[in-house]
Structure formats: C-alpha cells, structure tokens
Amino acid sequence: MSNSNDISLTASELGNLWMTYQDKTMLMRMVEHFLEHVEEQEIQQLLTSCYDFSKQAVETITTIFEEEGAVIPLGFTENDVYKGKPKLFDHLYDLMFLQMIDKIGISLFALYSTMSFRKDIRNFFKQLTDNAQEELDKVTQILLEKGVLVRSPYVSMPKEVKFVQDNNYLSGYNFLNKTRALNTIEVSLIHHAIETNLVGLQLMIGFAQVAKDKEVKEYFVKGMKLSMKIETTLGEFLRQDFIEPPATPAGKATDSTVAPLSDKLMMYITNLLSTFGLGSNALGGAFCLRSDLPLTMARMALDIYNFAKNGGEIMIKNGWMEEPPQIEDRRKLTNS
Incomplete structure (x- = not known):
C-alpha cells in the first residue's frame, strides 16, 4: 500500500496498526491449530480464508512500517504454535472462537478507522471491518444451522408507544x-x-x-x-x-x-x-x-x-x- 501523499503516520495510526499486527499474528497461530483438526470442508474453507486474510493484513502492515522506517513488531510466530499435538477443543469451538474474535475486530477496526487520518490507513481498517463483518455473518449462519448458537428469547411485539412514568423505573x-x-x-x-x-x-x-x-x-x-x-x-x-x-x-x-x-x-x-x-x-x-x-x-x-x-x-x-x-x-x- 503506497503512501502517495508522503504523509507520516500519526501516533494513533502507528499504535493501532501495531495492535492489529499483534491480533492478526495471534489469530494466525490459533487458526493453524484449528486447521490441523478441522473435519468439515465448509469450516476448513472458512478458516483458510480467515488465515489468508490475516496474513495479508500482516503483510500490509509490514509494508507500511518498512516505508516509514519503523521496526516490525514480533507479534506471534511459528514458535508459538506446536504442530502435531492433540486438538485442545471439540468440534465447532473453532467457529465459536472465531465469532468472538470477529465481534472484537468489528468494534476495534471501526474505531481505528475513525482515529486514522491518512486515506490508505482509513481504507485498510475499513477493509478489515468489512471482512470481519462478512466472516461473522458466515460463522453465525453455520452455528445457527448446526443448532449450537442459542438465540436470545423471543418476546411479544409492542403495540403502542409508552413513556416512563415513575422514577422507580430507574431504581x-x-x-x-x-x-x-x-x-x-x-x-x-x-x-x-x-x-x-x-x-x-x-x-x-x-x-x-x-x-x-x-x-x-x-x-x-x-x-x-x-x-x-x-x-x-x-x-x-x-x-x-x-x-x-x-x-x-x-x-x-x-x-x-x-x-x-x-x-x-x-x-x-x-x-x-x-x-x-x-x-x-x-x-x-x-x-x-x-x-x-x-x-x-x-x-x-x-x-x-x-x-x-x-x-x-x-x-x-x-x-x-x-x-x-x-x-x-x-x-x-x-x-x-
């Protein structure tokens, strides 16, 4: 991602990119473990897509840091995941974990975008937000179809507009x-x-x-x-x-x-x-x-x-x- 305007990174942009590097390298390591034991092709494809996009995000941040003369963070490497070990979680936990991380990602990346000034950085975080939203939608749908995601309770639909009449409502x-x-x-x-x-x-x-x-x-x-x-x-x-x-x-x-x-x-x-x-x-x-x-x-x-x-x-x-x-x-x- 080129910086055509030759504008230096601000403190907020640098810090948020650094945090994203940490989170994405962490996610890559977790997905590597999940991929070792995944059984269903649909879930394997989703995890592989997650890994590839996370890797792409890490590479983008690396390029930006190199252009700015900033040291590349260590984050988490192949030394933090041990291949060939028994699976640590049962079937579908990989998607449940991914759903939780996507919820965090959507909140963080949207916030990071509002804290960014350079157009390329804003677009980068917007892309991360869109990807996390799309991934969350797919994960949620699979979990619902598998019957393991519990919906919040159904309620009767309101028939009229009401206003609070008493302070006891707040107490x-x-x-x-x-x-x-x-x-x-x-x-x-x-x-x-x-x-x-x-x-x-x-x-x-x-x-x-x-x-x-x-x-x-x-x-x-x-x-x-x-x-x-x-x-x-x-x-x-x-x-x-x-x-x-x-x-x-x-x-x-x-x-x-x-x-x-x-x-x-x-x-x-x-x-x-x-x-x-x-x-x-x-x-x-x-x-x-x-x-x-x-x-x-x-x-x-x-x-x-x-x-x-x-x-x-x-x-x-x-x-x-x-x-x-x-x-x-x-x-x-x-x-x-």
Whole structure:
C-alpha cells in the first residue's frame, strides 16, 4: 500500500496498526491449530480464508512500517504454535472462537478507522471491518444451522408507544415495590455477556489443562472461576424473569494435557479478551436502566480489571509483553 501523499503516520495510526499486527499474528497461530483438526470442508474453507486474510493484513502492515522506517513488531510466530499435538477443543469451538474474535475486530477496526487520518490507513481498517463483518455473518449462519448458537428469547411485539412514568423505573422497582421485569435492551446485553463468557470459560479450561508454567496454570484457573462467577451472577437476572440463560453442548475443551500453543500466546489471548470484557461491561452498565444492573456490572468490571492486571504482571515477569511504540519523552527536558 503506497503512501502517495508522503504523509507520516500519526501516533494513533502507528499504535493501532501495531495492535492489529499483534491480533492478526495471534489469530494466525490459533487458526493453524484449528486447521490441523478441522473435519468439515465448509469450516476448513472458512478458516483458510480467515488465515489468508490475516496474513495479508500482516503483510500490509509490514509494508507500511518498512516505508516509514519503523521496526516490525514480533507479534506471534511459528514458535508459538506446536504442530502435531492433540486438538485442545471439540468440534465447532473453532467457529465459536472465531465469532468472538470477529465481534472484537468489528468494534476495534471501526474505531481505528475513525482515529486514522491518512486515506490508505482509513481504507485498510475499513477493509478489515468489512471482512470481519462478512466472516461473522458466515460463522453465525453455520452455528445457527448446526443448532449450537442459542438465540436470545423471543418476546411479544409492542403495540403502542409508552413513556416512563415513575422514577422507580430507574431504581429497578415497579409500583408494587417489586423488581421490575427486564426490558429488551437489558436482556440483550446480559445474553451477550453470558454467551461470550461461556466461550471464554472453555478457553480457560483448555488453557489451564496445558499451560506449562505453574503460575500461568493457576492464572487460567482463576479465569475459569471468574467466568463461572459472571455467568452465574448475570444468569440469575434472567432466571428471575423465567428466562433460561444461554448454553450450548458444543465447543467444549477436550481432556488433552499437551500444549499446542505457547504460554505466551495463551496469556495474550486471555489479556485481549479481559480487556474487551471491561469495555463490554462499561457498555452494558451505560445502557441498562435498572440500577441494580450497572452496580453489578461495575463490581464485575473490578474483578475483570484485577484479573487483567495480574495477567499483565505475569506477562512482564516472563518477558512476554511486547512494548507498544513509545512517543518521545519530552518531560525530561524540563528537568535538565
């Protein structure tokens, strides 16, 4: 991708391209493991397409960095995936993982595009957004056809426009001083959070089984417990309204104890999902009008933050946290 205008990268463009390099090289390594064990041709084609596009994105970023005289990030290489190892997850987890990554990608790439100034960079992130959206559509359709993707509950269609009449609506109580029923926005946010945590739970189980480092293994066990806590806590809100929380019989961790991935890679994936979980909780808290929901999500956000912080400390301790490009430290000039 040429830079015909000869305009240098801004800090936001450099940082977002760097992050995308990390994420895409991570995804390539995960897909390499999935491709070793995929059985259905349709899924194999989808995974291969995902790999090829991720590789193309990495090559584009590499070209941009070379043109700018910037060092190429390390990211994740063939040293982070071990070929010929037993599969770590059962049938269809590959698509469930890909669906989760696409959801993250759509949000991030769209945001990155709005933070970019050079036309070629804007177009690059737009292409990544479009690709993730197209891929998500295909993955979702297959999971629905396989019967493993649980839809959120159906409801009666509204017949008239209504306005909130009482402040109790915000406090979460009705005129009988009982907890009011959830509205559809609140149900959608809770359903999405539980669905994501179920995929994350199986990820933590699999990672905990194969992690080589004792501290890393214990960290993934903490992740298992945190995912279960979030699912149980949010699921109770649905059960109070006689709504069954989402669950699926597919995509479980296998009983393998042989690592197909490096501890470094597994820690990065966990850190990425934890960071996105913080953002999802903030979004959920902002759009939930029942006061008990934002409070609950705020408490969960604190747990997720502490978990992510602990993960960062482990990564730094082991020399696994690649440092993002740094701006010039001009503060030292004031001390001279």
